[in-house]
Amino acid sequence: MKRNTVQKRQVVDIMRRLGNHPSAEMVYDAVHIEHPSISKATVYRILKDEAEQGTLRNIDVPGGVHRYDHRTDDHWHIRCRRCGRICDVELSDVRLPEAVAPEGWNVENMSVIMSGLCADCRDAELREAKSE
Secondary structure (H helix, E strand, C coil): CCCCCHHHHHHHHHHHHHCCCCEHHHHHHHHHHHCCCCCHHHHHHHHHHHHHHCCCEEECCCCCCCEEECCCCCEEEEEECCCCCEEEEECCCCCHHHHHCCCCCCCCCCCCEEEECCHHHHHHHHHHHHHC
């Protein structure tokens, strides 16, 4: 059984408060402000351990920095190609893994990351196009 250390509680608390799919570096920066004695290696180790235990979720972003999610329920993600923001995409009883898996396969995990433009970046691109 893993110990519930003070440092672990600090990291997990900050992770949940951030709620923005942060990278390990972002979590470290936020924890370090409140708890300057904590090391970067400790924060990274805690995040890795929590993801392995299933209390946090890894988000592997193609072409981007690895992120973490405090939500472990079934949902997907969308990433803005311009600013890098990641948002949750809720599922409404989608059974896609079973529908696309080859016969005989038991799907244990599925990760979907969509990409596009968030509303702010879309508006900025439209303004930039008009000014050209």
